[in-house]
Amino acid sequence: MTSATTTPADRADDERRPGGARPDTGEPSPARRDPYDRDVLPAPPGASRALLRELVGPHKVRAWCAAIMLLVQQAAVQAGPLIVAYAIDRAVPALRAHDRGPLIVTAVGYIGCALLGGWLQRTFIRSSAIVSQDVLLELRGRIFRQAQALGLDFHERYTSGRIIARATSDVEAIRELLTEGLQELLNVGLSVLYIAGVLIWLDWRLGLFSLATAVPLVFSVRRFRRRSKRVYTRRSAAMASVIVRFSETLGGIRPVQAFRRERANDEAFARLNSAHRAANGDAIVEMGRFTVSSWLIANTSVALVVLWGAYRVAAGSLELGVLAAFVLYLRRLYAPIDPLGMFLNSWQSAAASLEKIAGLLAQSPSVPEPAEPRALPERASGRPGRAVVFEGVRFAYRTGGEVLPRFDLAVPAGQTVAVVGATGAGKSTLAKLLARFYDPTSGRVTLDGVDLRELAVPELRRGVVMVTQEAFLFSGTVAENIALGDPDATPEQIEAAAKAIGAHDFIAGLPEGYDTDVRKRGGRISAGQRQLVAFARALLADPAVLILDEATSSLDVPGERAVQRAMHTVLRGRTAVVIAHRLSTVEIADRVLVMADGRVVEDGPPSELTRADGEFAGLHRAWRDSLV
Structure with missing residues (x-):
């Protein structure tokens, strides 16, 4: 599900290039030139001498x-x-x-x-x-x-x-x-x-x-x-x-x-x-x-x-x-x-x-550790998810206009929310704010009532995990890549996570099984297999909130079906935000948000939105026609 035109929001969100680079030359656009476009980053006077003294x-x-x-x-x-x-x-x-x-x-x-x-x-x-x-x-x-x-x-x-x-x-x-x-x-x-x-x-x-x-x-x-x-x-x-x-x-x-x-x-x-x-x-x-x-x-x-x-x-x-x-x-x-x-x-x-x-x-992290971090409340027994709330959130990239003019959203614990919309609507920005890759320009994002900015980064990363479209794998064995979700996991736990996702059979068929080196960026295995490994990693991490950013958009039909089966397993009972381009992914959601220009224009269960005469219904009809 893509848009035929490119808006300023497109460039500021899903299709942003590092440094505002021109696609033809890779050089920074004059309109977007900022300190990061220079080879020498700004530093306080005497910073180099102070660094030498420290060393x-x-x-x-x-x-x-x-x-x-x-x-x-x-x-x-x-x-x-x-x-x-x-x-x-x-x-x-x-x-x-x-x-x-x-x-x-x-x-x-x-x-x-x-x-x-x-x-x-x-x-x-x-x-x-x-x-x-x-x-x-x-x-x-x-x-x-x-x-x-x-x-x-x-x-x-x-x-x-x-x-x-x-x-x-x-x-x-x-x-x-x-x-x-x-x-x-x-x-x-x-x-x-x-x-x-x-x-x-x-x-x-x-x-x-x-x-x-x-x-x-x-x-x-x-x-x-x-x-x-x-x-x-x-x-x-x-x-x-x-x-x-x-x-x-x-x-x-x-x-x-x-x-x-x-x-x-x-x-x-x-x-x-x-x-x-x-x-x-x-x-x-x-x-x-x-x-x-x-x-x-x-x-x-x-x-x-x-x-x-x-x-x-x-x-x-x-x-x-x-x-x-x-x-x-x-x-x-x-x-x-x-x-x-x-x-x-x-x-x-x-x-x-x-x-x-x-x-x-001398550069300071844009998402710094809190001075006095707070702890998340204990999760209730049998309730693996946590409630997510966006309260009056506004956000703008430094090199572009405002992407989220004002955004309010409440996701109950354990609910799976699918987010759809044209390219540049703000879907990926929503995911990045929830994962705290960015902080809101104003407003706050909370997890069980705790502002993400008040959480220690290690606790936040344990509680919120993102699986991206790329499903990046590091050079090393399949087992090592799955164990990124929990470095202390035993081989038995790693294998159990792979079985639960449905990845065990293809892993066992590799030349050295779980000890097979996937090589650079996981190039030794297919895109669908890389996604399954990424899901096994997420399942092993046992997060309270899982973000899936277009996790099936680059897969063929068999690969998509395998990944969707894995998604059912990994999402069970967790709070999930699923950024979707393919409407087949939406079918697993409890609730669908349709976004446009940084705002939610439709919100409801997928069955209700399909019957209504709205934007999602039109997208759904177009998707069904494409299957025919």
């Missing part, structure tokens, strides 16, 4: 120990040129006077510093790797938990490809910074401090001159950071767009091939891929500019220091060993230019990624 906080002791080890390691490494200066100015003259002691001290000191520096470097890398991997482990876990906690409205608007990008490419960018770039930054920072102090201690005039010549390098770094930040933010967004297009195309590979969308998808993907290539090219150009300008500054600085230092050596105001130490230290000071550029690349990429992850983690 590193539990590892402060190990991080400080690693920092101390690196401090000592740099002292050992930077002692090398000083030992060389001592050898030139003291040990060699002493050797000419037949005194080998200073030279032996020099050799032992140089070798000892090298060994100590290498051991400390190894220990630091191991310790920092443990910290970084723990941080990444926690970060991935937070992203995954947040993705599951956020409401249905978020996932319908913020594509799964972007969430995948947060957990993969963005976490990988942070990993590169923590495992490779951060050590380089600490090494560079400590070496600059050590070298600056030693140069001034060796000869304060030449030391200050050397540091003054490096000032232009500081401005070069600042300019590179400012320009590259924009480039890497754009590159990260381009990469996320590529992942989104890739995942959505593969997720919808059947309609892509059925409607010959390969060429159009190739063209769309080529545009996104070209944008990513352009962003990468801009990053390479910025890196090239920084490297060339930095080495020009470095070589000019070393040349000036050597010229003045040589003049002073010739004048006798500076020792040759000190000048040699200056040259060695300056080479060490400027040697990290290329690694520094790579680190700044990693830094900007990781900063952009951390900002996106912080934005995702």
Whole structure:
């Protein structure tokens, strides 16, 4: 039972696309653009820094120990040129006077510093790797938990490809910074401090001159950071767009091939891929500019220091060993230019990624847990259902108009209500409000008098279960998929639920029975068999309220009959709301609601509505004629 026209309510309800995407390009419609259409979600100021502190906080002791080890390691490494200066100015003259002691001290000191520096470097890398991997482990876990906690409205608007990008490419960018770039930054920072102090201690005039010549390098770094930040933010967004297009195309590979969308998808993907290539090219150009300008500054600085230092050596105001130490230290000071550029690349990429992850983690669930949850009253003996009441409910999606202008409905415990109507009438919205995938804009939905917003989410999910048209199955065995209804169920209970639904025979006929892997999305079994497994899962969950959202609309006649027999079993005594497109499904209902434009226009037993001269009677006659 479908409508030939599409109304605004259609787009806002049954046929809403995530993010208000255009069907031809997948890009968001300008009229519906909102924060979820952007790759970077809004977050409070300083959210990324706060997130970093939270992640590193539990590892402060190990991080400080690693920092101390690196401090000592740099002292050992930077002692090398000083030992060389001592050898030139003291040990060699002493050797000419037949005194080998200073030279032996020099050799032992140089070798000892090298060994100590290498051991400390190894220990630091191991310790920092443990910290970084723990941080990444926690970060991935937070992203995954947040993705599951956020409401249905978020996932319908913020594509799964972007969430995948947060957990993969963005976490990988942070990993590169923590495992490779951060050590380089600490090494560079400590070496600059050590070298600056030693140069001034060796000869304060030449030391200050050397540091003054490096000032232009500081401005070069600042300019590179400012320009590259924009480039890497754009590159990260381009990469996320590529992942989104890739995942959505593969997720919808059947309609892509059925409607010959390969060429159009190739063209769309080529545009996104070209944008990513352009962003990468801009990053390479910025890196090239920084490297060339930095080495020009470095070589000019070393040349000036050597010229003045040589003049002073010739004048006798500076020792040759000190000048040699200056040259060695300056080479060490400027040697990290290329690694520094790579680190700044990693830094900007990781900063952009951390900002996106912080934005995702800052989103609040649209259906939050109540501060003080209430418990449902005990169900009466022999009364598995609960009373459902919609009181003055209004609801509007953020990207569309009002779907339910005002809705009042009372469903007694144990009653089965079928809801019919044209596409976009508000049927699925009613089901989503009852399952608390959304909260009403105003009014309330109650279960035995308790507002759904006052129930703890675990108790609500035990009490209200939805079986959808898709009947989604996870990769794993048939038994594991049925046991989702009750993870503590025994194999005997699982088999009993399957028998009660009428699924046992086909399951027993599978290659490995209940241990047969259904594979991705249950692709190993038919649509009707997947629905039977979903009903067995619902029966095992033993909910008080069951919602069936077009559970037979995609089935053939034999499959529909098998599922309807299962529906009789699973609905017995429970409160049920059945969203129906096929009027054959309505026959099992105690009561029928006909909806139009978010309102109930007819309400009554199916037999009475069939005899009346109303909209349902017309739909019923059309359905009977189609069977003939």
